[in-house]
Amino acid sequence: MRTCKRYMRLYRVLITQFLKGIMQSKVDFLMGLLGFFFTQFMGIAFLYLVFRQVPSLQGWTLEQLIFIYGFAQIPRGIDHLLTDNIWLIAWRMVLSGDFDRYMLRPMNLFFQVIAEKLQPDALGELLVGGILLVISLQKGIVIVDGVHMVLFFVSVMAGALIYTAIKLFFASLSFWVKISGPFLQTAYEMADFAKYPTEIYHRAIRFVITWIIPFAFVAYLPASFFLKAEVSPGIIGIECIMAVVLFSIAYVVFTIGTRRYESAGN
Amino acid sequence: MKVYLPFASNELKRQMAYKGAFYLFLFISLFGSFISYYLWKAVYGSANSTTIGGLTQQEMIIYVFMTYVTSSMVTISLADWVSEDVVKGLVAMNLIKPIDYRMSLIWRAGGQMLYRFLMPGVFVWIGLEFYKHYALGMPFVKFTTVLCFLCSASMSFLLYVLFDFCFGMIAFFTTYIFGMLMAKEALLSFLMGQLIPLSMFPGWAQKIFEFLPFPSMVYTPVMIYLGKYQRSELVFALGRQFIWIVLLYALGSVVWNRVTKRLVVLGG
Numbered sequence: 252m253r254t255c256k257r258y259m260r261l262y263r264v265l266i267t268q269f270l271k272g273i274m275q276s277k278v279d280f281l282m283g284l285l286g287f288f289f290t291q292f293m294g295i296a297f298l299y300l301v302f303r304q305v306p307s308l309q310g311w312t313l314e315q316l317i318f319i320y321g322f323a324q325i326p327r328g329i330d331h332l333l334t335d336n337i338w339l340i341a342w343r344m345v346l347s348g349d350f351d352r353y354m355l356r357p358m359n360l361f362f363q364v365i366a367e368k369l370q371p372d373a374l375g376e377l378l379v380g381g382i383l384l385v386i387s388l389q390k391g392i393v394i395v396d397g398v399h400m401v402l403f404f405v406s407v408m409a410g411a412l413i414y415t416a417i418k419l420f421f422a423s424l425s426f427w428v429k430i431s432g433p434f435l436q437t438a439y440e441m442a443d444f445a446k447y448p449t450e451i452y453h454r455a456i457r458f459v460i461t462w463i464i465p466f467a468f469v470a471y472l473p474a475s476f477f478l479k480a481e482v483s484p485g486i487i488g489i490e491c492i493m494a495v496v497l498f499s500i501a502y503v504v505f506t507i508g509t510r511r512y513e514s515a516g517n
Numbered sequence: 518m519k520v521y522l523p524f525a526s527n528e529l530k531r532q533m534a535y536k537g538a539f540y541l542f543l544f545i546s547l548f549g550s551f552i553s554y555y556l557w558k559a560v561y562g563s564a565n566s567t568t569i570g571g572l573t574q575q576e577m578i579i580y581v582f583m584t585y586v587t588s589s590m591v592t593i594s595l596a597d598w599v600s601e602d603v604v605k606g607l608v609a610m611n612l613i614k615p616i617d618y619r620m621s622l623i624w625r626a627g628g629q630m631l632y633r634f635l636m637p638g639v640f641v642w643i644g645l646e647f648y649k650h651y652a653l654g655m656p657f658v659k660f661t662t663v664l665c666f667l668c669s670a671s672m673s674f675l676l677y678v679l680f681d682f683c684f685g686m687i688a689f690f691t692t693y694i695f696g697m698l699m700a701k702e703a704l705l706s707f708l709m710g711q712l713i714p715l716s717m718f719p720g721w722a723q724k725i726f727e728f729l730p731f732p733s734m735v736y737t738p739v740m741i742y743l744g745k746y747q748r749s750e751l752v753f754a755l756g757r758q759f760i761w762i763v764l765l766y767a768l769g770s771v772v773w774n775r776v777t778k779r780l781v782v783l784g785g
Contacts, residue, residue, distance in 0.1 A: 278691070286696030290703040293712070300717050301556070304570065305563045433541040440545050444552055451559040456551075 258362060265366045273371055280371050287375025294320060294446070295383075311448055314392050315478050321383025322477070323446050323470030326410025328376030334415050335370035341422035342432040348514040360509055361419075361502065393477050402487045403477065409487070409494040410469040414442075416497035417464060419505055426508030438464050445470040468493050520616055521624040528628030543637045550585045553712075554578060570717035575653045576743055580714055582645045583739045586638045588711050591673045591734055593626040593633075596701070599685030600694040612777065619682055619769060626678045662744060665751065669738040672758040677734050679765040682773075689776045710736030730761040 273280055295317060302313040344350040353363045387393050421435035441459070445466040449457045461467040468490045476482040561567075561574040572580060599622070602608045611618045649655050684701060688694045706712050708731035715726055715736050726732050737754050740746060746754055 279696075282691070282694075282696030283699075284696070286699030286703075289700040293703045293707050296707065297712050300713050301560055303719070304717065305560055308563050309559050437541050437545050440548055443548060447552070447556060451555045453555070456555075 258359070261358070262362075262366050266369055269367070269369055273369075283372045284375045284378075287372050288379060291324065291375065291379040309448060309450055312392075314387065314390050316447070317383055318387040318393060318478060319448070319471055319474040320446055321380050321387065322474040323442075324376045324380030324383070326407050326414060326469050327442065328373045328380055329407065329411040330414035330418070331370055331376060332373035333369065333411075334365045334418060335373070336364050336368040337415070337418045337422045338432070338435065340364065341418075341425050341435040342430060345425040345512065346429045350509075350512060351514050354509070354512065354514075361505060394480060398484065399477060402484055406473040406476075406487050406490055409491045410473065412494040412498050413465060413469050413490070416494065416501040417466075420497070420501035423501065423505040423508040426511050442466040442469070447471070448475075465493050465497070521620055524621045524624035525628035525631070528625045529632050539636070546589065546637070547585065547641070550581050553581045557581065570714050571745075572714060572716070572743075575649070575655060577714075578653070579645065579649060579743060580739060582641060583742050584711055584735060586642050586645075587670055587673065587738050588706075588709070588735050589633045590630050590638055590670060591677045592702075592705070592709075592711075593629050593674070593678060593681075594698065594702075595622050595626055595678050595681040596685035596688070596694070596698055598622060598625070599682070600688035600698070603688040619773060622682065623675075623678050626674075630674050658742070659744075662742060665755075666738055666742040669741050669755060669758060672755070672762060673734045673738050675762050676730060676758060676765065679762060679769055680730060680734075682769050683765065686772050686776050705731060705734075708732070709734045710739070730765065733758045733761055 298313060298316055298320065302308070302316075306312075308316065340350065353360050356363060384393075388395070393399075417438055418435060421431055421438050423431075424434055425431035441464050444452065444456065444460045449460060449467050449471050452460075457467075461472075468486075472486050473490055476484065476486050557574070557577045561569065561577070567573055569577070599608075602611065608618070611621070646657055650657055685694075687697060691697075708726070708729065710732060715723060715732055718726070733754075737758060741751065741754065
């Protein structure tokens with residue numbers, strides 16, 4: 252309990268320092284946000300143009316696909332906001348020896364990594380996700396009752412944890428190969444597949460994004476639970492199990508990796 | 518030309534140096550095409566007519582992958598290099614050298630273009646031709662079409678880098694160009710026809726596109742490849758690309774002169 256409190260306090264201190272840095276460069280921050288916002292907007296415009304040609308896509312309407320798209324952004328945004336520093340392990344910290352400074356402090360390593368940085372760009376994803384969610388609620392295509400509302404939050408949290416787990420796993424590979432950025436990026440970009448109903452893909456692709464790098468459980472599958480009454484809440488249960496299992500695996504690999512870590516001495 | 522050739526060959530060598538990462542990036546960059554491929558298959562499956570936006574399903578598959586081949590060659594982001602040079606102050610070094618900064622960038626981009634054409638481009642292209650012939654039952658592409666395509670794609674490349682040079686000039690006014698580069702990429706992928714054929718836009722939008730340089734960057738060469746342009750249309754399309762190159766070249770010179778006059782570089 253006391254350690255927990257100590258970590259909370261430390262997190263606050265570290266994040267406050269970081270926020271001060273952000274406030275110094277407000278323009279940069281706004282530009283980054285704008286760029287992200289724009290990219291997301293294009294994705295929606297694309298869907299809109301596609302649906303000018305067809306009334307529905309394998310039984311899904313434009314409104315439903317927009318909800319799936321928006322829903323997918325929220326766990327992605329939460330993970331992006333909180334754990335963006337993991338990317339640096341994959342790209343350069345292990346190679347350059349910067350990871351040393353975490354090893355020197357008497358604190359949990361994973362905590363230090365994620366506490367060092369908040370990524371404000373992520374607000375772009377959260378904003379887009381939020382807006383699309385509100386639009387979908389107004390259209391009345393989303394099921395709103397007690398169970399669904401509770402499970403919505405559970406699902407978003409579990410989804411964010413799946414993202415973190417995938418990032419942590421691939422970033423930890425850098426303890427063996429020095430730079431694992433390309434692997435991490437490959438895995439991360441697979442999330443794009445899950446923005447659309449996975450039924451449209453070949454079986455092999457569907458299998459990979461459902462069970463191996465399970466982005467389908469972050470986006471399409473839980474989203475369908477909120478859209479269609481006949482989808483069982485079990486899907487959120489599986490999502491949670493996936494999240495816990497994946498994160499445990501990733502954390503173990505990370506811990507073993509840090510034991511193998513040797514500094515790039517000088 | 519002898520002066521600038523090393524810029525191209527150096528870039529080529531630099532790209533070759535990181536092969537492992539490159540194959541993965543190649544793999545990633547094809548993700549988008551495969552998502553589009555499956556998405557369009559589903560769209561054609563749900564549509565009432567066999568052609569959408571003037572393209573049949575087979576043509577759409579070719580469109581998706583030829584867009585990949587073309588845009589991987591064409592979209593070489595000069596603006597990234599410019600902003601890097603400006604932030605690091607290297608641009609001052611380039612000003613005192615007896616070379617034209619823009620030319621050196623274009624040649625460097627040329628090296629990268631060649632590399633991207635050799636590495637993913639040609640293989641995806643050949644793969645596509647085989648797929649087209651054996652799985653879709655269409656004839657191989659005609660030799661003259663390939664020539665016209667290559668000619669048009671080279672002009673697209675020039676057009677894109679000249680535009681991007683102008684865009685990169687923003688780096689002189691703001692240090693944080695990252696967000697803008699991202700917005701540019703998103704907007705261009707749309708306007709160039711990289712995400713979706715321009716013929717699927719509403720009529721009023723297509724009218725506006727007539728007056729923009731962006732369709733000439735990817736859409737035009739791919740449409741030429743698909744054999745959608747007849748004689749006079751073909752000449753017109755190529756001519757339009759050429760005119761845009763001249764205009765953007767002139768614009769780039771004007772902006773560059775303005776910018777370098779007000780440039781202040783601190784330190785040395």
